[in-house]
Amino acid sequence: TLKTDEPITLSEDIPSWSSSELSWSCSDDPVMQKLLFAYVSTAAKTFKFAEQILCNSFHELDPAAMKLIPKALPIGPFSTTNHFETFAGNLWPEDSTCLTWLDKQTPGSVIYVALGSTTMLSPNQVGELALGLELTALPFLWVVRSNMTDGSTAEFPKGFMERVADRAKLVQWAPQEKVLAHPSVSCFLSHCGWNSTIEGLTTGVPFLCWPYFADQFHNRTYICDVWKIGLGLEKDENGIITRNELSSKINTLLSSDEIKANSFQLKGVARKSVAEGGSSFKNFKGFIDQI
Numbered sequence: 188t189l190k191t192d193e194p195i196t197l198s199e200d201i202p203s204w205s206s207s208e209l210s211w212s213c214s215d216d217p218v219m220q221k222l223l224f225a226y227v228s229t230a231a232k233t234f235k236f237a238e239q240i241l242c243n244s245f246h247e248l249d250p251a252a253m254k255l256i257p258k259a260l261p262i263g264p265f266s267t268t269n270h271f272e273t274f275a276g277n278l279w280p281e282d283s284t285c286l287t288w289l290d291k292q293t294p295g296s297v298i299y300v301a302l303g304s305t306t307m308l309s310p311n312q313v314g315e316l317a318l319g320l321e322l323t324a325l326p327f328l329w330v331v332r333s334n335m336t337d338g339s340t341a342e343f344p345k346g347f348m349e350r351v352a353d354r355a356k357l358v359q360w361a362p363q364e365k366v367l368a369h370p371s372v373s374c375f376l377s378h379c380g381w382n383s384t385i386e387g388l389t390t391g392v393p394f395l396c397w398p399y400f401a402d403q404f405h406n407r408t409y410i411c412d413v414w415k416i417g418l419g420l421e422k423d424e425n426g427i428i429t430r431n432e433l434s435s436k437i438n439t440l441l442s443s444d445e446i447k448a449n450s451f452q453l454k455g456v457a458r459k460s461v462a463e464g465g466s467s468f469k470n471f472k473g474f475i476d477q478i
Contacts, residue, residue, distance in 0.1 A: 202249035319433025391454030
């Protein structure tokens with residue numbers, strides 16, 4: 188039993204993470220902690236009965252993890268963009284007007300902000316995020332769910348919308364794969380959920396990482412420290428990611444040739460894996476042949 192904030196290591200080739208970042212440790216609610224622990228435990232037990240576990244990943248992305256889980260069969264990255272106009276897994280209707288808005292922006296200029304379907308922010312944090320985006324003086328596309336502010340509608344600092352009206356687009360939900368593939372997008376401010384992580388690296392967009400819970404913290408570690416395709420945001424002594432932290436990290440990210448080069452390289456590896464003869468292509472073909 189882990190009772191302190193100690194590192195957890197599964198393999199010398201896999202980054203360690205803190206016990207406070209375990210899925211069930213990310214909630215302050217004891218009832219929710221028990222529910223999350225039960226969910227993870229049940230999933231782990233279920234895996235024992237599987238002959239293979241199909242993964243939305245590719246071998247080159249994390250060979251150490253694939254070695255640690257022999258049943259894992261990476262057949263990704265998955266993509267719906269070229270096959271379906273809509274994806275039934277979305278929780279909100281997509282607002283495709285943002286694509287037309289992106290068409291009007293300068294290539295490589297837009298900050299895309301999407302923190303997933305469950306992230307909740309305090310009113311103060313929403314205000315700092317808004318003012319941080321304003322400080323960059325760059326255009327931004329921000330996915331603002333109707334329940335993002337602790338379950339209620341977000342309220343912005345006085346005059347914010349008027350000041351950024353000529354360079355901002357706010358939507359409740361976006362066609363994310365199409366957005367990330369758009370040439371106007373420069374970086375992805377993300378919660379680092381796995382689907383978002385895969386979609387971002389497949390399109391070669393650098394990340395600004397803002398994890399919320401569960402695997403998102405470990406995904407951030409890979410993005411920042413292993414693949415080196417992004418930067419993490421740091422909270423202040425009050426647990427807030429400030430406007431200055433946001434603005435500073437965005438400027439650093441966009442001026443990093445190394446991160447851009449790494450992102451472009453990983454994009455190529457990802458796409459090669461699903462092309463004919465690639466690792467995921469072979470894995471999926473082998474799976475189909477078995478059934």
